[in-house]
Amino acid sequence: MVRESGGLCIADEVQTGLGRIGSHFWSFQAHDVVPDILIIGKPLGNGYPMAAVVTSRDIAAVLDDRIKDVSIISTMLNKFIFTIRDDIFSLVELFNDLYDMLSKL
Known part of the structure; x- marks a missing residue:
């Protein structure tokens, strides 16, 4: 429904990703969804506050064009x-x- 309206599917896996739900490595896998943007964090830094954003090359290129000064x-x-x-x-x-x-x- 989101994509049909021209939006992006964003999965926030900060709390639930990296195997924390037990049945799947990513919680979005339990819902048969492939997000356009994946946000991960918490256990990624092993105690240090660290996070990451994972996306496709196409979306990254659009973001790169828009935030060159950031x-x-x-x-x-x-x-x-x-x-x-x-x-x-x-x-x-x-x-x-x-x-x-x-x-x-």
């Missing part, structure tokens, strides 16, 4: 990307210190 990565997401990067650098430094200490034994 940054896709939000300020909030940047904060967590840098946090992850800093954690990795800290672990590398800790590992190097531990290696130096053990090599002296």
Whole structure:
């Protein structure tokens, strides 16, 4: 009905996607629907607030033409990307210190 009226079917799988309903990986599969746009989140980031939008190349091209001046990565997401990067650098430094200490034994 939505597509017949010229609209897009959007599946919000933030809470129900990625196998969280048990019977299907995506909840829209239980309804025999293939969405035009799929929104996923929550477990995607494994504790970090992360989300994604999945769509076709045709729809993405239209969106790309209309939002050329908009940054896709939000300020909030940047904060967590840098946090992850800093954690990795800290672990590398800790590992190097531990290696130096053990090599002296």
